[in-house]
Amino acid sequence: xxxxxxxxxxxxxxxxxxxxxxxxxxxxxxxxxxxxxxxxxxxxxxxxxxxxxxxxxxxxxxxxxxxxxxxxxxxxxxxxxxxxxxxxxxxxxxxxxxxxxxxxxxxxxxxxxxxxxxxxxxxxxxxxxxxxxxxxxxxxxxxxxxxxxxxxxxxxxxxxxxxxxxxxxxxxxxxxxxxxxxxxxxxxxxxxxxxxxxxxxxxxxxxxxxxxxxxxxxxxxxxxxxxxxxxxxxxxxxxxxxxxxxxxxxxxxxxxxxxxxxxxxxxxxxxxxxxxxxxxxxxxxxxxxxxxxxxxxxxxxxxxxxxxxxxxxxxxxxxxxxxxxxxxxxxxxxxxxxxxxxxxxxxxxxxxxxxxxxxxxxxxxxxxxxxxxxxxxxxxxxxxxxxxxxxxxxxxxxxxxxx
Amino acid sequence: xxxxxxxxxxxxxxxxxxxxxxxxxxxxxxxxxxxxxxxxxxxxxxxxxxxxxxxxxxxxxxxxxxxxxxxxxxxxxxxxxxxxxxxxxxxxxxxxxxxxxxxxxxxxxxxxxxxxxxxxxxxxxxxxxxxxxxxxxx
Numbered sequence: 306x307x308x309x310x311x312x313x314x315x316x317x318x319x320x321x322x323x324x325x326x327x328x329x330x331x332x333x334x335x336x337x338x339x340x341x342x343x344x345x346x347x348x349x350x351x352x353x354x355x356x357x358x359x360x361x362x363x364x365x366x367x368x369x370x371x372x373x374x375x376x377x378x379x380x381x382x383x384x385x386x387x388x389x390x391x392x393x394x395x396x397x398x399x400x401x402x403x404x405x406x407x408x409x410x411x412x413x414x415x416x417x418x419x420x421x422x423x424x425x426x427x428x429x430x431x432x433x434x435x436x437x438x439x440x441x442x443x444x445x446x447x448x449x450x451x452x453x454x455x456x457x458x459x460x461x462x463x464x465x466x467x468x469x470x471x472x473x474x475x476x477x478x479x480x481x482x483x484x485x486x487x488x489x490x491x492x493x494x495x496x497x498x499x500x501x502x503x504x505x506x507x508x509x510x511x512x513x514x515x516x517x518x519x520x521x522x523x524x525x526x527x528x529x530x531x532x533x534x535x536x537x538x539x540x541x542x543x544x545x546x547x548x549x550x551x552x553x554x555x556x557x558x559x560x561x562x563x564x565x566x567x568x569x570x571x572x573x574x575x576x577x578x579x580x581x582x583x584x585x586x587x588x589x590x591x592x593x594x595x596x597x598x599x600x601x602x603x604x605x606x607x608x609x610x611x612x613x614x615x616x617x618x619x620x621x622x623x624x625x626x627x628x629x630x631x632x633x634x635x636x637x638x639x640x641x642x643x644x645x646x647x648x649x650x651x652x653x654x655x656x657x658x659x660x661x662x663x664x665x666x667x668x669x670x671x672x673x674x675x676x677x678x679x680x681x682x683x684x685x686x687x688x689x690x691x692x693x694x695x696x697x698x699x700x701x702x703x704x705x706x707x708x
Numbered sequence: 709x710x711x712x713x714x715x716x717x718x719x720x721x722x723x724x725x726x727x728x729x730x731x732x733x734x735x736x737x738x739x740x741x742x743x744x745x746x747x748x749x750x751x752x753x754x755x756x757x758x759x760x761x762x763x764x765x766x767x768x769x770x771x772x773x774x775x776x777x778x779x780x781x782x783x784x785x786x787x788x789x790x791x792x793x794x795x796x797x798x799x800x801x802x803x804x805x806x807x808x809x810x811x812x813x814x815x816x817x818x819x820x821x822x823x824x825x826x827x828x829x830x831x832x833x834x835x836x837x838x839x840x841x842x843x844x845x846x
Contacts, residue, residue: 341738
């Protein structure tokens, strides 16, 4: 239930809505029989629990845990295949509700949004999200993004926490700094060496010290935690520094044809993403992770700024051929950086013929379905294309600002 | 596949009484009541849609799809049926399915149809064979 519904504050307020165990909740929306059941959502080809319900969490199952460890801890748990396309449908529905409620909304991630909460009845918003999408969500409201996120985390599930004015001091005093988004383990260790372990201690520290330890980003958090909002709600996603597509190759393999198939598949996904964001790239990287640990990465400059698969696929294959040691590979990532907006980029004097293949693929695939037309080099991983779990990945969801 | 589970509300009371299924009724945490049909639980039974109604039949074993298609089972006059299920279990892993499992009946005994495991299923359960599901792939 909402802890504070009625409040008055002279300052503008920022809200943070965070869906409770989102993937598991999304599965329950279409399979109501899963309500109350310990649910684990599987990723990484069925090997790991990527999300779990509170019931499964209560049994000690953690995100990222191998399924064989999870089933030992929670033998009655029910496991489901991930379905990011369905999760995006619900996520967009949540986003629409919040946009109808607030004039300023940031689509931070698939299950989290920031919004201008000034004058908004957050309890009513929470109830509306639940009734219209079926997804329970927790809401936090405070003077800055960072405080609002701490507030939404404070009373999960289905909490609604408003922390304003004089309540802030008491609320944050004993929260460990590592619970603040933006302070990772190494940063928390560094802070601890200076006697800063809690948010209260962090707020009382000299901002110059925080800047020295955690750079400008850390100092931004200092101001935010002291109630001065300096990280705005980003209505439009800022331009990426890089875009990557890739991940696990399922069954670890040293089969060259399969690995080339994965490289081409990931380049085709990258081309889709670049088209969506209207980017072209000047540099392409291939990163391999080996089964035995370690890996290899290579980067190449392209002959022109491009988003064309006719240029990117051969470049990625050349990199792979030059750098792969022959070891079994577990993960492949293709990364485009030095991005520019298409049409605003430096034109090359030696532009190759205008590539048309991607336009043709897009036209057909828009009508017949994703990957209906794809490179023949992906035939070596046909089993992946017949498995629906691979059709759509979380990074294929556009518009988030978290990554 | 070593068993299936059906929501209790999917099974008529008469079947519960007739086959003494009450001892197979269970609940996971705060979830709905389920009736579990496990191969290790005797008598071995599976729910089957047959003649337009839900019945229970003895579960004798498994029918590999390759054998069915090669005609190995032809002389037994197998009849394709649907085995409704909410969840299946394989090597201790319970997983959600949409409708159920395909099977055959031979002399009013039921055999779930199996196929070689997909990579996903093999990773998830470590099993080399998987059930042929109704209207979905795993």
